[in-house]
Amino acid sequence: MRGTVISIERISPRDGITEVPVLTARGYQLGDPAHGALKHHAEHAVHVQTLEEAAELIERGFSLRMGAKGKSSSLIASKSLRIVRAEERKQS
Secondary structure (H helix, E strand, O other): OOOOOEEEEOOOOHHOOOOOOOOEEEEEEEEEEHHHHHHHOOHHEEOOOOHHHHHHHHHOEEEEEEOOOOOEEEEEOHEEEEEEEEEOOOOO
């Protein structure tokens, strides 16, 4: 079994800035690959409440909106993201 998602990181951040998933009032925002070049449009956004849910969609090819303080957020392709999981504790 895989561990709990503790963060989602951009593999190559812009200008060395640490970007994080943007949490909106509706949750984390993802772009559905079924909408191709229009996936970044608000009407095609998919929102989830947890990083676990976001990670599941990223593994299916969804993009994730990420940002940093003072920078505009961007929709980042799944191939440019790393899902960081906590190691599960072994049961005795």
